[in-house]
Amino acid sequence: MRALTAAAIGLAAALALVFTMTAVGAPEGRTFPEPLRTTVPEHP
Structure with missing residues (x-):
């Protein structure tokens, strides 16, 4: 029963984190125009 309680608490914490990040929004940042390699x- 303790394992089920721990799993429920962990799931609730993870969902709270996801909802908080969704509410706050993505951080403003700069993207690079060139794609990464x-x-x-190949070397000749």
Whole structure:
């Protein structure tokens, strides 16, 4: 029964964090216009 209570408390805390972050909104920031490289360039 203690495990079920702990799981419920953890789930409630996680949901509270998600709802708080949703209410606050995304932080203002700057994005880079160029995409990041996802592959390693080939060397001749």
